[in-house]
Amino acid sequence: MRNDIKSLIIGNRLTQSVLSALHFKELSWLGWRIWFKYILFSKPYVPKNELIIEISDTCNAKCSFCTTGIENRKKGGKKERKKFIEPDFFEKIVHYCKQQHFIQKDTNVCLINWGEPFLHPEFEKIIEISHREHLNIYLSSNASVFPKISKNFNASCIKNMVFSMPGFSQASYNKIHQLNFEQVKSNISKIVETFRISNPNIVFTLFFHIYRFNVPEIDAAYKFSKGLKMMFYPYFAFINDYEMHRDFLLKKSSPNDLELIKRFLFKKCEIPIKLIKTCPYCNRILVNPDGECELCTIKRTKIGNIFEMTPEKLSKCFEESKICKECMQLGLMN
Numbered sequence: 001m002r003n004d005i006k007s008l009i010i011g012n013r014l015t016q017s018v019l020s021a022l023h024f025k026e027l028s029w030l031g032w033r034i035w036f037k038y039i040l041f042s043k044p045y046v047p048k049n050e051l052i053i054e055i056s057d058t059c060n061a062k063c064s065f066c067t068t069g070i071e072n073r074k075k076g077g078k079k080e081r082k083k084f085i086e087p088d089f090f091e092k093i094v095h096y097c098k099q100q101h102f103i104q105k106d107t108n109v110c111l112i113n114w115g116e117p118f119l120h121p122e123f124e125k126i127i128e129i130s131h132r133e134h135l136n137i138y139l140s141s142n143a144s145v146f147p148k149i150s151k152n153f154n155a156s157c158i159k160n161m162v163f164s165m166p167g168f169s170q171a172s173y174n175k176i177h178q179l180n181f182e183q184v185k186s187n188i189s190k191i192v193e194t195f196r197i198s199n200p201n202i203v204f205t206l207f208f209h210i211y212r213f214n215v216p217e218i219d220a221a222y223k224f225s226k227g228l229k230m231m232f233y234p235y236f237a238f239i240n241d242y243e244m245h246r247d248f249l250l251k252k253s254s255p256n257d258l259e260l261i262k263r264f265l266f267k268k269c270e271i272p273i274k275l276i277k278t279c280p281y282c283n284r285i286l287v288n289p290d291g292e293c294e295l296c297t298i299k300r301t302k303i304g305n306i307f308e309m310t311p312e313k314l315s316k317c318f319e320e321s322k323i324c325k326e327c328m329q330l331g332l333m334n
Helices: 004-009 011-018 025-039 068-073 087-099 121-131 170-175 181-198 214-228 244-247 255-264 311-320 322-330
Strands: 050-053 109-110 136-141 158-165 203-210 231-235 291-295 303-304
Touching: 050 087, 087 121, 158 181, 170 181, 203 214, 214 231, 244 291, 244 322, 303 311
Parallel strands: 050 109, 109 136, 136 158, 158 203, 203 231
Antiparallel strands: 291 303
16 A cells, blocks of 8 residues: 555655656646645645554555555465454553553554555454544545444544545556555545544545546546545655665666656656655654564564563664665655
8 A cells, every 4th residue: 555644744745746847847737737726725634743553464455656565466366364453452552652652642643554454354443442542543545445344433533534546547546556446436435424424523635646647537536535525635656665766766776667667657756866864754653463663664674572662762773774874865755
């Protein structure tokens, strides 16, 4: 799954694309038109003081530029064991994070990193625990499935919900997610309607990933979003796999990857190498379904068990990480 939080944390990619338009004729008209029509008065939710507990490391999409999507394409039809966090274990992690002050009153707890949260067979129990623990929940989904919930489902702890779309036609979905487009639309409508019953204040946002092939579909997606009273946030798709993105910036991409990038992405929107001194993910906790802490959302690098982690130890992990140093030198999170 494409990590939508990254698109906000690293800054408004569309804004950067519009700035790039001053230099690249390819984007000048497109960037400005999208900016004025869809973005100017849009204020998408930007998570702050965030903690990530990944409840599912399984995703059913096959995105060409996402770590899990790339893995899914390589597997072909091969099925592997799905991994979901156990509800009791989730609660235990929450309690420990509160003790260590990783979770505070204003902390936003995101239940997604690389997996699809609605695939979790006990999704409702996770939300029940979150409600009981007074958590502020952030969710993102490809809406390929409707979650397993009861008629009495309580969504009151869910503050923000994002839907990611790689286009607004089956043709576009065949190129990226490889999911059923009509089913996705139906699920989005049903999720919005169902969740609003118990929580009419949830902020729903449709993230539209702009590729070369789906520009004519932006307006239809916008109208669909407004019809459901959701926020609409289009941004230029980018490479969301650490190795692929690094190799591209260093001009070391494989012929296949480079061909794919040229065919699908507005690659001139990619940020040039620029050293950064601070990272927005520094000192943020990310816990996978096994209870292992990972370095950040752009590369799976384990740094220790959550129940052995303290704020001081976490800070030291970031300071000593070779991956962090390389990432900041390349400006991947700029």
